[in-house]
Amino acid sequence: MTTTAVAGTATGRKPATMAQALTRAMRDAMAADPAVHVLGEDVGQLGGVFRITQGLAEEFGEDRCTDTPLAEAGILGTAVGMAMYGLRPVVEMQFDAFGYPAFEQLVSHVSRMRNRTRGATPMPLTIRVPYGGGIGGVEHHGDSSEAYYMATPGLHVLTPGTVADAYGLLRAAIASDDPVVFMEPKRLYWSKAGWDPERPEEVPGIGRAVVRRQGTTATLVTYGPSVPVCMEAAEAAREEGWDLEVVDLRSLVPFDEATVVESVRRTGRAVVVHESPGFAGPGGEIAARIGERCFHYLEAPVLRVAGLDIPYPPPMLEKHHLPGVDRVLDAVSRLQWEAEWTEGG
Amino acid sequence: MTVLEQPGRAYHPAPPPAWKPRTEAAPLLPDPEPYRVLGTSAAEKADAGLLRELYGALVTGRRYNEQATTLTKQGRLAVYPSTTGQEACQVAAARALRPQDWLFPSYRDTLAAVARGLDPVQALTLLRGDWHTGYDPAEHRIAPLCTPLATQLPHAVGLARAAMLKGDDVVALAMVGDGGTSEGDFHEALNFAAVWRTPVVFLVQNNGFAISVPLAKQTAAPSLAHKAVGYGMPGRLIDGNDALAAYEVLTEAVERARGGGGPTLVEAVTYRMDAHTNADDATRYRTDSEVEPWRAHDPIALLEAELTGRGLLEEADAAAARAAAEELAAGMRERLHADAELDPMDLFAHVYAEPTQQLREQESMLRAELAAELEAEDDEREETR
Numbered sequence: 088m089t090t091t092a093v094a095g096t097a098t099g100r101k102p103a104t105m106a107q108a109l110t111r112a113m114r115d116a117m118a119a120d121p122a123v124h125v126l127g128e129d130v131g132q133l134g135g136v137f138r139i140t141q142g143l144a145e146e147f148g149e150d151r152c153t154d155t156p157l158a159e160a161g162i163l164g165t166a167v168g169m170a171m172y173g174l175r176p177v178v179e180m181q182f183d184a185f186g187y188p189a190f191e192q193l194v195s196h197v198s199r200m201r202n203r204t205r206g207a208t209p210m211p212l213t214i215r216v217p218y219g220g221g222i223g224g225v226e227h228h229g230d231s232s233e234a235y236y237m238a239t240p241g242l243h244v245l246t247p248g249t250v251a252d253a254y255g256l257l258r259a260a261i262a263s264d265d266p267v268v269f270m271e272p273k274r275l276y277w278s279k280a281g282w283d284p285e286r287p288e289e290v291p292g293i294g295r296a297v298v299r300r301q302g303t304t305a306t307l308v309t310y311g312p313s314v315p316v317c318m319e320a321a322e323a324a325r326e327e328g329w330d331l332e333v334v335d336l337r338s339l340v341p342f343d344e345a346t347v348v349e350s351v352r353r354t355g356r357a358v359v360v361h362e363s364p365g366f367a368g369p370g371g372e373i374a375a376r377i378g379e380r381c382f383h384y385l386e387a388p389v390l391r392v393a394g395l396d397i398p399y400p401p402p403m404l405e406k407h408h409l410p411g412v413d414r415v416l417d418a419v420s421r422l423q424w425e426a427e428w429t430e431g432g
Numbered sequence: 433m434t435v436l437e438q439p440g441r442a443y444h445p446a447p448p449p450a451w452k453p454r455t456e457a458a459p460l461l462p463d464p465e466p467y468r469v470l471g472t473s474a475a476e477k478a479d480a481g482l483l484r485e486l487y488g489a490l491v492t493g494r495r496y497n498e499q500a501t502t503l504t505k506q507g508r509l510a511v512y513p514s515t516t517g518q519e520a521c522q523v524a525a526a527r528a529l530r531p532q533d534w535l536f537p538s539y540r541d542t543l544a545a546v547a548r549g550l551d552p553v554q555a556l557t558l559l560r561g562d563w564h565t566g567y568d569p570a571e572h573r574i575a576p577l578c579t580p581l582a583t584q585l586p587h588a589v590g591l592a593r594a595a596m597l598k599g600d601d602v603v604a605l606a607m608v609g610d611g612g613t614s615e616g617d618f619h620e621a622l623n624f625a626a627v628w629r630t631p632v633v634f635l636v637q638n639n640g641f642a643i644s645v646p647l648a649k650q651t652a653a654p655s656l657a658h659k660a661v662g663y664g665m666p667g668r669l670i671d672g673n674d675a676l677a678a679y680e681v682l683t684e685a686v687e688r689a690r691g692g693g694g695p696t697l698v699e700a701v702t703y704r705m706d707a708h709t710n711a712d713d714a715t716r717y718r719t720d721s722e723v724e725p726w727r728a729h730d731p732i733a734l735l736e737a738e739l740t741g742r743g744l745l746e747e748a749d750a751a752a753a754r755a756a757a758e759e760l761a762a763g764m765r766e767r768l769h770a771d772a773e774l775d776p777m778d779l780f781a782h783v784y785a786e787p788t789q790q791l792r793e794q795e796s797m798l799r800a801e802l803a804a805e806l807e808a809e810d811d812e813r814e815e816t817r
Contacts, residue, residue: 124597150597156627161586161620168590171569172598176590188616195580196587199564203576206782207568241783264785294788341788 100281105253109139109215109271111284112257113177117147120175123261125152127162127179127215136181137217137276159189166212167196175211177261183218184227184399190235197266198241210266213257218246219312219362220409221274223402230399231363233311236268237339237372243293244339246270248314250280252297252337255290263293270339272312296343298350302332305356305422308347308373310336313360313410320415329419339369347373348380355386356422360410365393387423455664462657462669466701469677470738478676480744486523486675487739488753490732493519493543495757496552497706499764500542500559504710508768510561513540517673517705520731521607521637523547524678528633528686529573529605536575536588536606540637544607545574552760553767562772582612585621585634592630592689603689605633605682611642613656622697626663631689633682634697637672639704644717660697672700673731676738703729776802 117123125143127135131154134141143152155162159180166176180186186193193214200210220229236244243265247253253271260267282288291297299314300321307317314335321331334350336343351357357377359370370391377389392410400408469475497516504512515522526547529535537544542555550572557566558577565576575591578584588606595602612618613636625632636656640647653659660667668685670677678700685696703726707714739745780787780795787795 156620156623158616158620158623160583160617161589161624164583164586164617164621165590165593165624168587168592168604169594170590171575171587172591172594174594174597191580191583191617192586195583200576201784202782203564204569204782205563205565205778207565207570208576209785243784341784342790344789 100283102279103250103282103284104277104279105247105250105271106137106139106276107284108250108254108282108287109257109276110141110143111287112254112261113140113143114146116177116258116261117143117151122173122175123151123177124169124174125177125179126155126166127153128155128157128181130154130179135179137273139215139217139271139276140179159185159187160192163189163192163197163214167192167200167210170210170212171200171208175213175261177213177215180214180216182224182228183216183230183232186214186216186232189214193236193242193268194239198239201265202241209264211264212266213260213263213269214266215257215269215271217271217273217276219270219272219274220399220402220405221312223405224273225402226399229402229405231361231394233268233270233339233361234363234368236270237369241266242340243267244270245293245337246272246311246339247337248272248275248299248309248311248335250278250282251288252290252335254282254284254287256293256337259292267293270311274312275315278315291337294338294341294343296334296336296338296346298332298346299335300331300333302330302354304330304354305358305419306332306334306347306350306354307358307360307415307419308334308336308351308377309360310339310369312362316410316412317360317415320412320419323412324416324419327416327420331419336373342373342376344376344380347377351377351381351389352384355384356419357381357385357389358392358415358418358422359389360392360415360418362394362409364396365391366396368393387421390418390421392418457661460661460664460666462655462660462667462699466669466671467677467681468671468674469680470674470734475676475738476742480742482679483676483735483739483744484749486520486527486679487732487735487745487749488756489523489527489547490519490675490735491753492757492760493523493547494732495761496543496546496764499761500552500556501706501710503764503768504559506769509556509559511709511711512559513709514704514706515540515543517726517730518637518639518702519543520675520678520735521635521672521700521702524675524682525605525607525635527679528682529603532573532600532602533686534573534575534588534591534602534604536584536591536604537577538581538584538607538609538612539577539579540609541607542577545572545577548572548574550574552764556768560768560772562774563778582608582615582618582621584608585617586624588632588634589621589625589628589630589695592625592632593628596628596630601690603631603633603686605635605686607635607637609642610636610638610640610647610650610656611645612636613659614642614650622660622663622665622695625695626665629692629694631692632695633685633689634695635682636697636699637702638699639672639702641704641708641718643708643712644714646717655699657697657699663697665695665697668696668698670698670700672702673726673729673734675731675735702731
């Protein structure tokens with residue numbers, strides 16, 4: 088278990104955005120290893136529509152940071168071939184929903200190649216997917232597509248909720264010999280925290296969750312764009328007398344069951360929070376695992392606060408879809424506190 | 433009302449100011465008829481040694497197809513998509529490549545892999561069902577046999593690009609069928625290859641059918657080779673049953689790629705003599721009268737006629753070719769009639785570099801199940817004693 092503050096501003100370092108940390112991670116990875124190649128739509132001269140690849144083509148040349156034709160299956164498919172030849176491609180899918188054309192390459196090849204060849208052909212590939220809503224994007228620009236990837240054996244799925252994690256997890260993803268779907272919460276791109284690009288702090292690696300806030304009465308299990316929501320909810324909950332713990336999963340696959348189970352056994356209550364639709368979503372799996380491992384410690388059923396089970400809404404209505412602080416607090420209030428009060432007199 | 437709808441007013445838009453073709457179309461166009469060498473005067477220039485080698489490879493290839501089909505009927509292979517009738521394409525694809533080049537076969541192209549030198553038993557693991565890919569792709573420069581149609585084509589483009597960026601002299605040859613040309617990945621791969629000018633050769637074996645669907649329901653293009661023009665690469669239309677034409681054109685395309693000339697699309701017109709696989713019944717969608725003309729246009733018969741006509745094939749040569757083929761078939765029978773060696777723990781070993789906690793737990797579960805099975809078998813033996 089590791090405890091880290093959400094924002095490092097207390098350390099006195101200059102603030103940096105998550106976008107800057109992601110750019111720096113790719114830049115440092117490319118400088119450290121000539122096998123690292125970035126490819127995608129508009130990633131070259133423009134620096135990507137979110138400017139995450141800004142400066143890479145300039146510094147490393149267009150052969151290392153390449154504007155591809157506009158075809159996601161082609162981008163990921165050629166990246167598979169590049170990986171087969173020993174390169175370490177970092178692919179940008181411009182938006183969550185634009186990654187779907189590449190789904191066949193991802194599911195039928197990227198995730199299976201190592202297994203198919205009994206380890207002879209690993210896929211050291213990183214697929215960056217800007218995901219989630221909250222930026223006022225029109226249709227196809229706000230999906231939370233992580234559940235599709237999580238349901239595919241052979242892939243790792245990571246998502247940072249902090250600036251330091253954006254750098255540390257992306258470096259870990261690029262260094263990994265396994266394919267990583269790296270989900271970048273779009274609405275946190277411009278979130279800031281004290282962070283020194285020259286001395287980026289060490290963060291726990293792939294497969295490790297982190298306790299962002301320690302608490303004693305219930306655990307919020309969350310990741311990516313919902314991390315700040317849960318932190319805010321935890322602060323607000325103090326007024327109600329609830330001392331909430333917040334676990335940031337960071338790594339959806341591999342799933343750090345130990346950290347989650349340890350927390351929930353201690354607090355006795357859990358709410359899983361994510362933007363992705365709830366039905367057959369990540370929260371169902373997480374809640375089931377908590378139920379299996381923490382049954383005798385639970386004071387209440389595990390609840391989920393998720394996006395609605397609807398196609399991603401138009402931006403003017405997205406606030407009703409996205410789990411906010413109120414919805415999280417409402418779920419916390421339904422964790423059968425009354426029973427305890429009755430018993431406790 | 434738009435200008436187009438206004439009565440009496442012609443719409444004459446000015447041409448866009450900077451428009452010019454990126455590449456001239458005419459030199460990219462395929463021949464109007466499939467290119468043939470055997471039976472023409474051009475064949476006389478061919479090296480006798482090469483012709484004999486191709487002949488031997490075709491005879492072995494045919495025997496390989498027959499043996500694999502028989503093994504399937506005997507239950508030793510789960511399924512076998514045959515290339516009987518397509519041996520010339522299979523052999524030419526393998527022979528056009530140098531050792532450092534890469535082959536990207538589809539699931540139907542096990543013969544091409546074998547013709548490149550891969551052990552037949554390793555080539556057939558996918559179809560036997562003991563493991564998906566039975567060889568190290570990098571060791572043989574043969575990508576895994578690919579089942580989702582055309583999805584291996586972008587892999588070939590990416591690998592060739594990686595080699596090109598490293599300055600390595602490597603060409604990738606990717607094989608696909610006529611049905612596969614309808615897939616999006618076919619289009620994307622050709623487009624990427626042409627834009628990046630990667631050293632790739634795309635070989636379309638047009639064998640007439642995508643399982644049951646004939647070419648006429650697959651495309652309205654003048655030929656599949658014409659599709660090349662739209663991407664800005666040359667298209668070549670060849671007689672895919674003419675081993676010499678296939679070898680010559682594929683070798684040229686490989687040379688062109690090697691010299692920085694970029695990709696080529698080759699459409700080889702051939703015919704799938706057998707059903708799609710042993711599980712298919714071709715009589716439901718084609719008549720024997722359709723198949724009959726192709727029996728006369730058999731790739732082995734064509735080459736044999738050339739060799740015999742020029743007095744290049746002694747009976748001893750033909751006998752030696754048959755003997756080599758029988759030896760391969762005997763080896764396949766012997767090894768594939770033996771039970772496959774399976775290790776259930778392989779199921780967990782290669783999903784990730786390091787298994788996840790969840791996989792470790794499932795591995796323990798399976799281990800326990802297997803141990804219990806063994807114990808139950810032991811008990812049963814005790815009781816029956």
